[in-house]
Amino acid sequence: MTFGALLGADVVRVATSIAFTVMALAAALTLWRLVRGPTVPDRVAALDLLTIFVVGAMVTSAIHYESPVLLQPAVALALLGFLGTVAFAKYVLRRFFSS
């Protein structure tokens, strides 16, 4: 009998719920920078951070729902976020040099 069973609830599930809440708050803050951001690179940095938050939420939900299958889209999204950021950086440079 673990200490978590003494609490009457699964401790890991409580921790994943707290982690979901904290990451939702962090995503809301980042969304504010995405909307407000004075320049285009600000918005791209916010979008990159949001992608990393989504990867973290996928890993957390894999723990919460006890299904390791959810880790596979997290691996794919970790690569796609990098490609998106590099593509946006190239777009920013090209738009600057063509005008």
Place this chain on the structure above:
Amino acid sequence: MTALREWLTVALLLLGSGLMLLAAVAIVRFPDLYARMQASTKASTLGIACLALAAAVHFGSLAVSVRAGAIVIFVFLTAPVAAHVLGHAAHVIGVPLWDGTLFDDLRRDSMAPAENLGEDREDTDHSSPTR
């Protein structure tokens, strides 16, 4: 053993999500793009590492550990490169620096004549602000 694994998972989950929140606070509160990017990239990379390690500890199987390790390796390889590419592009198109910035080495190097690059590096003192 099971209790130890549970509490280790809980600690890693809370640490990882706390680092994520730290990254979000950094990207909202810091004064210019470069400070925001250097703080948020590092904090979120470490947060992803903690969360993936939590998954590896929680499931405790080889397949999950390999996938968690793949996530950590991908993020640790790509996040600094993406931040460098985006920061360099922002510097080229002239995103303004914070008013309290003391020196801008990239601007000095890109403005210098090409034949002087690599030579006379001893006169590059940081005591004189370029801005």
